[in-house]
Amino acid sequence: MTKQHVAFKLNGKQVDVLVEPRELLVHTIRESLSLTGTHIGCESSHCGACTVDLDGKSVKSCTVLAVQANGSELKTVEGLADAEGLHAVQQAFIEEHGLQCGFCTPGMLIRAYRFLQENPNPTEEEIRWGMSGNLCRCTGYQNIVKAVQSAAQTLQKA
Amino acid sequence: MIPAQFEYHKATSIQDAIAQLGAHEESKLLAGGHSLLPMMKLRFAEPPHLIDINGIEELRGIRLDGDTICIGAMTTENELIQSEILQQHCPLLVEAARLVADPQVRNRGTIGGDVVHGDPGNDHPAVMLALDATLVLHGPDGERQTPANGFFLGTYWNDLQEHEILVELRVPVIKKGVGHGYHKLKRKTGDYAVAASPVVVELDGDVCRDIRIALTNVAPMAIRAEAAEAILRGKAIDEALIDQAAREVVAACEPAEDLRGDALYKSNMAAEMARRSIRAALQQARG
Numbered sequence: 001m002t003k004q005h006v007a008f009k010l011n012g013k014q015v016d017v018l019v020e021p022r023e024l025l026v027h028t029i030r031e032s033l034s035l036t037g038t039h040i041g042c043e044s045s046h047c048g049a050c051t052v053d054l055d056g057k058s059v060k061s062c063t064v065l066a067v068q069a070n071g072s073e074l075k076t077v078e079g080l081a082d083a084e085g086l087h088a089v090q091q092a093f094i095e096e097h098g099l100q101c102g103f104c105t106p107g108m109l110i111r112a113y114r115f116l117q118e119n120p121n122p123t124e125e126e127i128r129w130g131m132s133g134n135l136c137r138c139t140g141y142q143n144i145v146k147a148v149q150s151a152a153q154t155l156q157k158a
Numbered sequence: 159m160i161p162a163q164f165e166y167h168k169a170t171s172i173q174d175a176i177a178q179l180g181a182h183e184e185s186k187l188l189a190g191g192h193s194l195l196p197m198m199k200l201r202f203a204e205p206p207h208l209i210d211i212n213g214i215e216e217l218r219g220i221r222l223d224g225d226t227i228c229i230g231a232m233t234t235e236n237e238l239i240q241s242e243i244l245q246q247h248c249p250l251l252v253e254a255a256r257l258v259a260d261p262q263v264r265n266r267g268t269i270g271g272d273v274v275h276g277d278p279g280n281d282h283p284a285v286m287l288a289l290d291a292t293l294v295l296h297g298p299d300g301e302r303q304t305p306a307n308g309f310f311l312g313t314y315w316n317d318l319q320e321h322e323i324l325v326e327l328r329v330p331v332i333k334k335g336v337g338h339g340y341h342k343l344k345r346k347t348g349d350y351a352v353a354a355s356p357v358v359v360e361l362d363g364d365v366c367r368d369i370r371i372a373l374t375n376v377a378p379m380a381i382r383a384e385a386a387e388a389i390l391r392g393k394a395i396d397e398a399l400i401d402q403a404a405r406e407v408v409a410a411c412e413p414a415e416d417l418r419g420d421a422l423y424k425s426n427m428a429a430e431m432a433r434r435s436i437r438a439a440l441q442q443a444r445g
């Protein structure tokens with residue numbers, strides 16, 4: 001199968017990669033572009049560890065073809081922090097102990113980043129609903145919910 | 159898990175998609191990809207060509223045309239949830255979409271893909287039956303319209319013809335005296351239904367002029383519980399009648415036994431979902 005050129009903006013930088021049509025976006029990000037923050041958990045569209053932000057929407061990058069990202073704007077967990085330091089959601093996960101093993105965390109962070117733009121002042125129930133595409137085997141979710149609540153407050157003050 | 163090799167094509171219009179389906183043997187349309195890509199990763203499907211219809215603007219969006227709501231096949235679940243037209247004129251679709259999968263899947267998965275895919279666990283086919291929707295299909299010979307009732311023939315089997323594409327779904331605006339109900343039992347957020355039941359009731363004063371009770375994931379495909387409907391039609395519905403109808407729902411079910419439960423459990427859960435949806439629909443219809 002002929003490889004195809006795919007170009008998109010990744011965390012603000014223009015990138016260009018050659019991919020097979022069957023290549024999944026998560027593999028392109030991790031293997032061709034060497035950004036391994038985005039994790040592969042279930043590989044079957046369930047766990048959300050592979051969540052990335054594609055044109056302003058949270059998607060599971062194990063269930064999108066790399067060729068479909070052509071011309072898009074993509075953000076991964078590596079794109080959250082900036083010169084001034086960690087993003088408010090990252091800081092909140094540290095402070096509220098929103099992680100244990102950390103495997104689900106990149107997906108949680110990039111989803112929380114988008115969710116808080118969709119709903120800047122969510123109730124606990126709305127957080128649970130909005131974060132329901134991300135599974136965690138360690139925390140029992142309690143502190144993840146607290147972290148998202150705390151990040152919401154920080155972002156609203158900013 | 160990586161799919162088998164295929165050629166990727168992007169369709170630019172409905173006409174172009176139909177032409178490409180004709181030009182590439184055994185090709186498949188790629189909509190949201192959230193049923194097709196998982197099946198390809200498992201190598202349950204190995205289409206040699208994928209025709210991506212995500213770029214076709216005319217397949218997206220929701221518009222009101224008199225008493226009919228027209229929904230483009232490529233409208234995503236999240237777009238259904240956010241639609242003011244649907245919130246106001248067809249709350250059943252909003253409720254159903256809220257219970258499909260999870261936020262990320264709802265950003266990609268489309269109503270059209272859900273309706274034609276053919277997994278008995280897909281939620282929209284039964285919703286289309288309850289709403290008495292019309293499917294608008296385009297093929298090499300032009301456009302045809304067909305009622306949802308009769309479209310679903312079995313698991314991964316429906317009346318979609320070769321090289322046809324589902325373009326639009328048409329559902330009626332909810333009117334005074336009409337009520338919608340939707341209940342879905344699932345083991346956890348993001349799971350397919352153990353059983354679900356969308357119900358639409360039309361009242362004439364206290365009397366049920368018409369009722370449609372549809373069921374998800376308790377038969378090879380989405381079905382209507384017609385014997386149950388017959389018990390309620392033309393009557394002033396009370397709890398005793400609902401009980402009688404629920405027994406007919408159990409009789410209509412022929413679920414596959416799997417990790418979600420055995421046949422007896424699933425059939426009875428379907429009846430309970432129908433019972434709750436009937437009550438909710440009546441309450442809404444009474445205003």
Ligand SMILES: Cc1cc2nc3c(=O)[nH]c(=O)nc-3n(C[C@H](O)[C@H](O)[C@H](O)COP(=O)(O)OP(=O)(O)OC[C@H]3O[C@@H](n4cnc5c(N)ncnc54)[C@H](O)[C@@H]3O)c2cc1C
Pocket residue numbers: 044045046186187188189190191192193194195196231232257258259260263266267268269270271272274275279280281282318322323324325348349350351
């Ligand atoms: C974790 C997870 C949980 C899920 N939970 C649920 C759930 O609770 N309820 C539910 O209903 N679904 C659920 N789904 C399935 C999801 O909703 C899919 O998105 C949907 O079934 C298919 O829609 P799609 O747009 O992704 O279609 P695709 O996967 O792209 O396509 C599915 C099939 O339909 C064909 N097709 C698509 N569009 C058209 C068209 N316009 N004309 C003709 N043929 C077309 C394709 O060729 C393909 O054969 C879940 C999926 C996942 C991954």
Ligand code: FES
Pocket residue numbers: 039040041042043044045046047048049050051060061062063
């Ligand atoms: S790896 Fe993509 S959802 Fe689990």
Ligand code: FES
Pocket residue numbers: 098099100101102103104105135136137138139
């Ligand atoms: S912290 Fe271990 S999976 Fe979430």
